[in-house]
Amino acid sequence: MTQETRVLLEHGARWVFASALDHPGWARRGKGEDAALQALASYEERYRAVVGDDLCRPGAGAHLQVVESAPGTATTDFGAPDAKGEADLEPLDAAGSARLVTVLTACWDALDAVVARAPAELTRGPRGGGRDRDKVRDHVQEAERSYGRTIGVRVPPRTPWPEQRELLLTGVVAGVGAPPPTTGWPVRYWARRAAWHVLDHAWEIEDRTPSA
Missing domain, CATH: 3.30.160 (Double Stranded RNA Binding Domain)
Incomplete structure (x- = not known):
């Protein structure tokens, strides 16, 4: 089926x-x-x-x-x-949390790989706009630091990105068995939003990488 x-x-x-x-x-x-x-x-x-x-x-x-x-x-x-939908409020068990961690890690790895092979200067959009590679990467990192507060994770400024990611994943793990929050973002929604942001910009960099 x-x-x-x-x-x-x-x-x-x-x-x-x-x-x-x-x-x-x-x-x-x-x-x-x-x-x-x-x-x-x-x-x-x-x-x-x-x-x-x-x-x-x-x-x-x-x-x-x-x-x-x-x-x-x-x-x-x-x-x-x-x-945020009703599905985002579904209880999160250990298996579900592990899956979110795996997906988020895969998305970060994909962005890292794209950044590593992209040139510093990307092609411009149809109206001549768009950030270059390092500014896109920095934007994603800073946005994630801000997102962390929505699941109760405080990331100090200038935290190296690998350490920041580990801190953020503690928030995913902490969501196992927890009731839906009265403030902030449900962990399932947070993972959807964070992963979307990473991939959206990874694909942007790919699409704006000049052809050889």
């Missing part, structure tokens, strides 16, 4: 985000529901190349099932997923 890929649709005024609830980092946007789902499906192979077949089976993009819809925010229309 084919296992469906659970999807949350997040409706903003400008963008709709489709997020695979059980695959942190696999989320894309489009101008409307159909476009968002098509974009999500089109990134299946790219996502699976990061996390592997065990965490994203081949053909997952062909079996998208919308199980939740939620209103978006100004953040959605800015270009980042921001909606």
